[in-house]
Amino acid sequence: MLLAMRDDEELGRITLAQVAQRAGVSISTVSKVLNGRQDVAPPTRIKVERLLEAHAYRRTTRSAREAPLIEIVFHELESIWAMELIRGVENVAKAHNAGVVLTESGTRHSPSPDWMEAMLQRRPLGVVLVFSALPSEVKQQLRARSIPFVIIDPAGDPDPDVPSVGSANWNGGLAATRHLIEYGHRRIGIITGPEDMLCSRARLDGYRSAMTMAGLEVDPGLILFGDFHVEGGYDRAAEMLSRPERPTAIFAGSDLQALGVLEAARVHGLRVPHDLSVVGYDDVSIARWASPALTTVHQPLRQMAEEAAQMLMRLRAREPVSTRLELATSLVVRKSTAPPPEGDGAPGR
Amino acid sequence: MLLAMRDDEELGRITLAQVAQRAGVSISTVSKVLNGRQDVAPPTRIKVERLLEAHAYRRTTRSAREAPLIEIVFHELESIWAMELIRGVENVAKAHNAGVVLTESGTRHSPSPDWMEAMLQRRPLGVVLVFSALPSEVKQQLRARSIPFVIIDPAGDPDPDVPSVGSANWNGGLAATRHLIEYGHRRIGIITGPEDMLCSRARLDGYRSAMTMAGLEVDPGLILFGDFHVEGGYDRAAEMLSRPERPTAIFAGSDLQALGVLEAARVHGLRVPHDLSVVGYDDVSIARWASPALTTVHQPLRQMAEEAAQMLMRLRAREPVSTRLELATSLVVRKSTAPPPEGDGAPGR
Incomplete structure (x- = not known):
């Protein structure tokens, strides 16, 4: 061929x-x-x-x-995103009778030279990279070999000259916050992701817009940056819940952070959702399995990976491909949200 | 070569x-x-x-x-085990400069002919199969091509003529139950896995032995088979917790079932571990992230996969390989277990 x-x-x-x-x-x-x-x-x-x-x-x-293989490379396979992304690539590979080669390699910013060398020998149909940006030498090495590549970028920080797939972070932040406002919450805290990730900023901006549009003031003490992990969610929530005027709801920025918020609520003797509403982000399977099951923003990870793998196939066929594809997020209401305990704003503990 | x-x-x-x-x-x-x-x-x-x-x-x-690839095949990638197993194979592959090809294929009993055909064309170094048993034609097809293969079998039902890696299920059941007995629990329920899986039986037998050795009677109403999923854990726990004499502790047989038990406890207004102790099984990451964090039996999934991949390499090198390798399980004590509320046995609700 x-x-x-x-x-x-x-x-x-x-x-x-x-x-x-x-x-x-x-x-x-x-x-x-x-x-x-x-x-x-x-x-x-x-x-x-x-x-x-x-x-x-x-x-x-x-x-x-050339081998009938699609490669997917992660810098961190531990991520709860990984499995959904793998399944998406796997679905497209199956439809093209191709195998999926999975590698954990490098840092947040680049796969390792080892992977590059081994991949060049394997000669895959194309490469899906779960990285925010790629160093120019990596891009050039792939282009020199005419191996198509697409970035899946849930961090929302796309490399402008590489086709990439992400999702609508700002809209997700807006939807999560609006849902809490509609339940009657006024003191709504947010634990967003790390300060240096654009997706954290976009979700926070969505939160701010929802608050402002509802005529609600944003208490700067209720805006904290996290780490997208359980521990960060726990620490920040413990901080918010110890304040004299604690929030009646927390938008946790990720499902893992939401699990940390659930644990902080338990330790503070607060029942979710009766005393505190919690909204996650991602909608990975643990959101469904939490106790109570998490209301969360669904990030279509499997679809994102399917789109990325299909983009590889279109690149191979010389079909036009958009440089950036952003899939819609949507709110999934489960059991961790309810109206606030006593109308507007909760008393101190 | x-x-x-x-x-x-x-x-x-x-x-x-x-x-x-x-x-x-x-x-x-x-x-x-x-x-x-x-x-x-x-x-x-x-x-x-x-x-x-x-x-x-x-x-x-x-x-x-022959390509420097190791294949790993699952019948169900959704499993919370999958990621740990993938990482184990990935570790060994990296050490041998090989890539990992991942496929979800077939049923619990056999990978599909599609996979077989594609794999034969890829000519991997070897194949790790996450299946309990394999049909003889699959074994023969692999043997005819001289492609080494090893089964990872967390279900504890090894195929006698294929090298396989599992873990010590009976000991895990014993350790979980002894831990609860040592805390002073007398009415201990068990939700084990499906009736037709040997690992469910082995964990249940470990539970029975611990109870008998402690001179405790086993209430048949507190022994239920589950499905290894959250829903099964929820349903069986709800059944146990509605009995006039409810258990003060439940050994949940898997971490997913333990999450279901936590939710059933929440719905019944019981605090874990104050009113009800819960022990999981597997020690996947969700066990650490649960609220409260789960006391559970650690199944060394990553190591099991590493052993399986290393067995492939030994088979290739004509080194001797044991037909069945069983790795040790161990109890991990976290926050979901404590002494029972009022000594021996709890009152009805």
């Missing part, structure tokens, strides 16, 4: 023969570098990689050795 | 040439069938497969095209 990639960056194109000539090596050596072969001396490899990168080389044909 | 498999079943061996002759086809056709190629007419393929199976054919050399 010989399919060409989109050649929308024709400028500065160079042929394999030209790379070989400039590097002072044979064409077959350049080809070995492109295919991740190990039998090339490191200095030669580096020289060839630099030339490929400097001229934004892109392979126009695909190798016949 | 040409490594031969253990040839401990020399009887009835047949060569490729003999298979070809008996099937009335060329050797290259037989070879195509072995390699999962699509360009063989179905009746021919079936004829060749039957001959290979009848003579327990085993390839003695491996293909040079």
Whole structure:
């Protein structure tokens, strides 16, 4: 199967023969570098990689050795998101008779060179990366081999020059807060994610807009940044619940943080939802299994992964692909939210 | 790399040439069938497969095209076990510079023919199967291609002729029950797994032995089979907690069932652990995140998967491998267990 990639960056194109000539090596050596072969001396490899990168080389044909594999790479497999994303890619792979190769690699900012090398040898149909952004050399290495790649970015911080799939964080924050306001809550706390993640900011801005549009003042003491983990949710909720005027509801920013809020409520002798309403975010399976089951914002993780894998297939077929796809979030009402205990605002404890 | 498999079943061996002759086809056709190629007419393929199976054919050399991949196959990726098992295989694969191919396929009893076909084309280093038992044709197809395979079997029902890894279910049931007895509980309920799974039986037998050794009578009304899911735990606990003489502690048989017990306790107005102690089983991450955090039996899932993947590597190297490896379980005490409310046995509600 010989399919060409989109050649929308024709400028500065160079042929394999030209790379070989400039590097002072044979064409077959350049080809070995492109295919991740190990039998090339490191200095030669580096020289060839630099030339490929400097001229934004892109392979126009695909190798016949290409394997029916889709790769998915995470920097953190521990994430409760991981399984849903894997299942989404798996669904699309099955439909194309392809296998899914799963790797945990690198940091939040880049997969490791080890993965890159092994992947180049595997020659997959395409790569789904669960990373917020990619270093330019990673992008160039993939482009040089004509391996399509798409980012799944639940953090909401898309790399502008890579096709990516995310979801509507601002709308999610708005919907969660509106739901609490409609129940009659006035003192609503928010524990959003880490300060340096755009999705945390977007959810917080959605919260602010809902409060402002309802004519409610936002108490700065009830806005805390968290870490998206259970411990962060517990600590921040314990802080809010110890205040003289505690909130009657907390929008927890993630399901894991919501579990921490449930535990803080239990330790403070507060019943959820009778004394305190709690809203999560993500709608992973633990949200359904919590006690009480969490009202939460559904982030369509499986669909996001399916879209990403389908984008790979469209890229291979030279079909047009949007650079950024944002799927809708939606509120799922379960048992952790109810009207506040005594109308507007709760007394201190 | 040409490594031969253990040839401990020399009887009835047949060569490729003999298979070809008996099937009335060329050797290259037989070879195509072995390699999962699509360009063989179905009746021919079936004829060749039957001959290979009848003579327990085993390839003695491996293909040079073999890919540095380890496959892991689940019948149900939804399982909370899945991620831990994947991580274990991933760890070993990384150490051998191999990728991990992940597939959800088939039923509890067998992966699907689709997977088999695609896997044969991928030619992995080996296969880890998360299934209790395998149909003989699946075993024979893998053996014919000389692809090593190991079963991970948390259900405790190992296939006798396949290397498998499990964990000590009976000991887990014993430890969980002894812990409750040591706290002073006398009326201890158990919700074990499905009736037809050996691990459910083994955990129940461990419970019975602990009760008998402590001189405690077992109330048959406090022994219920569940489904290993949250809903089953909720239903069975609701049943136990509605009895005139309710238990002061429940051993829930799985962490998911324990979450159901927590919810049933909440709905019945019982505080955990003050009014009711709860012990889970598995020690997946949700056990730590529950409110209160669950006392549970740790099943070393990641290690089990690491052992299984290492067994593949030993099989490849013709090193001896035990047919059944059972790893130890251990009790993890957290916050869902405490002494019973008023000494021996609780009053009806």
